[in-house]
Amino acid sequence: MKENKTYKIIIPYTESASPQKKFKVEYLVEAEDRFEAMKKAEKEFNSYSQNTSASWVRIADQSSIRLWRVFPNDSQNPQFIDDLINKLPCKKAEDTIILLERLGRLEDTTASSKIISLIKNDNPEIVAAAINTLGEIGDPSSFFAVENTYFQKDNPMIKLAVVNTLFKLALPDDNIIDFYRTAIHNPNTREAVFKIVYPSLIQLWLAEISNEKEFDMVKDNIIKLGEKALMILTTLNSKHPQVLSYAIKLVEALKPMAIKYQWEDWPMAIKKYKLQNSL
Numbered sequence: 001m002k003e004n005k006t007y008k009i010i011i012p013y014t015e016s017a018s019p020q021k022k023f024k025v026e027y028l029v030e031a032e033d034r035f036e037a038m039k040k041a042e043k044e045f046n047s048y049s050q051n052t053s054a055s056w057v058r059i060a061d062q063s064s065i066r067l068w069r070v071f072p073n074d075s076q077n078p079q080f081i082d083d084l085i086n087k088l089p090c091k092k093a094e095d096t097i098i099l100l101e102r103l104g105r106l107e108d109t110t111a112s113s114k115i116i117s118l119i120k121n122d123n124p125e126i127v128a129a130a131i132n133t134l135g136e137i138g139d140p141s142s143f144f145a146v147e148n149t150y151f152q153k154d155n156p157m158i159k160l161a162v163v164n165t166l167f168k169l170a171l172p173d174d175n176i177i178d179f180y181r182t183a184i185h186n187p188n189t190r191e192a193v194f195k196i197v198y199p200s201l202i203q204l205w206l207a208e209i210s211n212e213k214e215f216d217m218v219k220d221n222i223i224k225l226g227e228k229a230l231m232i233l234t235t236l237n238s239k240h241p242q243v244l245s246y247a248i249k250l251v252e253a254l255k256p257m258a259i260k261y262q263w264e265d266w267p268m269a270i271k272k273y274k275l276q277n278s279l
Contacts (some may be wrong), residue, residue: 005032007037007107008076009237011045017056026076034067034107034138040127041067048208068108085111089118089126097129104136111140127153128161135165143169147179156188163192167200177204184208197221199228203236206250215246220234222250227263230254234265234272248273 031037090096118130150162184193194217222229258266
């Protein structure tokens with residue numbers, strides 16, 4: 001289970017009674033990630049209108065919402081983040097990379113456009129750091145800029161950064177499997193694809209495993225994913241002998257946890273793979 005982090009959210013809004021006036025409300029939220037933090041803040045914002053007897057309603061300005069992770073000794077005013085963004089790029093590459101790492105920890109999407117511009121930098125270390133930072137921020141709007149960089153840049157460091165980042169930026173409709181199918185056939189990025197702990201890649205891994213080392217990497221991922229992995233393995237739709245063979249081994253590896261914690265999909269997994277229920 002992920003540890004909660006503290007986020008500051010500022011929601012600008014107008015009121016239907018006087019739409020010309022601008023207001024804002026601020027929240028401090030504990031959440032696993034910025035997406036959960038945003039949901040909690042929006043729920044709190046919307047609950048105000050539901051619990052008041054006033055005839056007017058508050059209308060959030062979605063394009064101006066500000067959200068970032070709060071650290072001890074940081075200002076509660078986002079101006080300090082704007083000041084950091086404006087320093088990019090620094091005169092020295094190492095200072096730029098340090099600043100990118102700082103912005104990544106803050107997770108403020110306001111920095112995304114400036115960071116995307118650094119992808120065109122001639123220094124591969126800066127490009128890779130920029131891509132990694134976009135992954136830490138998790139802004140889906142940077143998905144295509146990051147994906148395109150894999151094909152536009154030949155540097156192995158940059159390609160690895162894209163492989164380790166792209167799934168963090170994907171929305172449900174984004175087709176990342178084709179990308180990772182390409183990356184898994186590249187000797188420079190093949191192992192990295194097998195090391196990503198991401199459930200949507202399970203079927204691709206099973207079809208691509210070529211040796212015991214790769215199987216062990218997939219097995220490690222499956223154990224980390226736990227019940228999520230079992231759900232996908234239970235609904236796996238493949239008749240390929242290799243896929244089915246490895247799937248059985250992986251379900252067997254999950255068996256002790258599935259029985260101990262009484263996972264909901266375990267009975268279906270037993271039936272699908274013709275397993276014994278007892279340990």
